[in-house]
Amino acid sequence: MLRRVTATGARAIVDMSYARHFLDFQGSAIPRAMQKLVVTRLSPNFREAVTLRRDCPVPLPGDSDLLIRNRFVGINASDINYSAGRYDPSVKPPFDIGFEGIGDVVALGLSASSSYSVGQTVAYVAHGSFAEYTVVPASMATPVPSLKPEYLTLLVSGTTAYISLKELGELSEGKTVLVTAAAGGTGQFAVQLSKKAKCHVIGTCSSEEKSAFLKSVGCDRPINYKTENLSTVLKQEYPKGIDVVYESVGGAMFDVAVDALATKGRLIIIGFISGYQSPTGLSLVKAGALPAKLLRKSASVRGFFLNHYLSMYQAAMEHLLQLYASGDLVCEVDLGHLAPEGRFIGLDSVFRAVDYMYMGKNTGKIVVELPHSVNSKL
């Protein structure tokens, strides 16, 4: 059974067996078929791995689920780890892809209707967001005030920075923090949250435009590693070393960051994007020397994976939403205005958006807009 909020606010009960005939809250029919992206072959090359399928059945929500019509979906560096089957090697293609979205609830199960209603705008983290419609467990959704892509930036990127720095960063006034890929989806939040903790923040990036963005969100020392030698700058300007590193790049960047650590410094491994496109997904680091380097400084390296911190997720999301609502947090969105073929609109532009990220072009979180294809009023 499903329920639907009527114009008077009363809940009408709709039988699941009529699910193919549900009306959405604007009075448009939910179609039988939709487009979605499907991983048809395991590969870190997104274009080789993923196919746009045009005639897929619109899924039905179960008792505790929401059916969401996606309006914006987020691109993540790990989309290519997912398409390469690195998340769960037991899952074989074909499988759905896309980690997060924001859209309207268009149908829902009976249990889900105790907390949500048709027409509500929600943001969510769940597999299969690269689709016109996605079924999402209600527990994975967060109500948001409106259909703004800024809310989407908080779902994975914002919470990763928030929880990792809170749990592993031990930030305090006057500490020096280095953020790599600082102008990107999650880096932008690591910079701002470290500034809120009264730290001195250094951020790496690959262009002058990104440096200017980093300055605008409070970064004390943006470093464009294409024009300045990162290792030299850190040695000259920060001779006492770096207290906390939020490290997303891996490989040579990781090695430079380890060498720059202060006594009792800590490096949080957020990712290693420089390796994701390779067959192993790894980026080589000078691991043999690591124990000696850490011991000499009583320094530490710790990994962070958001999925292991879900008990803290809701509180993190609430705090980030408050910060954004009060104007205390910039949620920079990159919708592809400056991309070679223009804005990322429609599911087929997810391919371009992934390329754009791996060309290092984005400032802020890359978001793809899915215009609604169902407009017919009954």
Ligand SMILES: NC(=O)c1ccc[n+]([C@@H]2O[C@H](COP(=O)([O-])OP(=O)(O)OC[C@H]3O[C@@H](n4cnc5c(N)ncnc54)[C@H](OP(=O)(O)O)[C@@H]3O)[C@@H](O)[C@H]2O)c1
């Ligand atoms: N641990 C977790 O739970 C978790 C959650 C979310 C994200 N992450 C990680 O956070 C990192 C950033 O992810 P994101 O989705 O927010 O992406 P993003 O920062 O929005 O975009 C990636 C940025 O990385 C740099 N880059 C791109 N390709 C590169 C390459 N081949 N080698 C070196 N640098 C490259 C570019 O910035 P520059 O201008 O700086 O070069 C690019 O803008 C990734 O490592 C991702 O796996 C981890």
